[in-house]
Amino acid sequence: MSDEESKAFEFVIGSLSIEERAEFESQVLSDKAKEDDLNFWEYHLSALNTQSDTLQPRAQTWDAIKAETSPPASSTPTTRSSAKWLSWLPWGVSIAMSFALVIALSVGQFKLDDTLAVPVDYVAVLTDDSGQAMLTAITEGDSKNMWLQWDEIDLKSDQDLQIWALSKSDHQIRSIAIINNQNTQTLQLSDAHWRLITDAESLILSVEESGGSALDEPSDVILAKGVCVRLNRQEKTT
């Protein structure tokens, strides 16, 4: 084991000097081998701790955390009921387009362009109120990638697009991503956002001020909406 390899071990146990810690922290961001070593030692050395060994925190500690993590006073709740949107879009059009795409996918893998064949787990075709497809979103679970195919959308320079998921389980609407460039073709989803997709009844595309919705809810400018359809593995691979 080289000095460099043992750095991950010493970083985790905490015996490095301040300078060495800072150096390792910067290196690990761009070095997959170091990151793997770090994860290895964090995992195995955690056995030295005993979870039954506890010390009750002071009451004011939670109060301070709560204050730090609370939304700004001017903000409204982070989710809103879906009832307002349920009657908005021509559901028949959206459902029909999504299932048409599912049929297309079952014949062969979807191609976003000439070179990229995309495996899929979930697909949603987001249409406007006239039934025009504005965005096709395809999500794959292994990589947690979401591929986006856009129709032309006119945006002002101080506006962004935002994709939202409407939950099947609690009918709340939550943000998936803020898009400031329609050239964006892929998004890397976090585990949390992937779970939103798996629970999504539909996806919504809204126009927001630059930086996304300040209220964590869609603006009144809803561009498109479409049901989120899950494909089974057979459909994915045939």
Add this chain to the structure above:
Amino acid sequence: MDKDELYFNLISSCALRDQKALEKLYQMAGPYLNKVAFNIVKSEDLSNDVLQEGFIQIWKNAGEYRIDKAKPITWMTSIIRYRALDRLAKEKKHSDKIEDRNVEEGDHLDQFPSSDRPDTSAMKAQDSSLLLECMETLNDRTKESIKLAYLQGFTRDDIATKFNTSTNNVKSWLKRGAERLKTCIQTKMEASV
């Protein structure tokens, strides 16, 4: 739903800015994480500060958590430990306390888990116990050095002071200890496949 899954769901909810989930996570893991911090910073004032900073980081970074990289409790423990180590360095009190620590009544590694004090928590996976088994293959000096660093935040210099040796010697002990542990863990993992 096992504890890992529950923690994972709560962290996922935190990523969606669900403060109730953070509160539940805090109620479940806070006392353990506070103890982890306390073992390093040796002060309830500081451990509560560390816990506060750590949970705010958990809240902010929840969206980046990947369960394929680390178990939820490992991820949270790492955040708290690194914050505690940072605080220890910042306070610059540690080295002044080394001698005091050595003579403090009851401040012995026997207080901390070892292979003859198995953790009964359901969270402990079989793999985790490999480390404890492999620790037993190390000599007492190296084993104690690793525990002092990991559990109490001792630096190489602190360990050298405790054992009345040079910092370079401690560096060698830790390096050889890491080599032996890694080989032992990997051998046992391969054997169990």
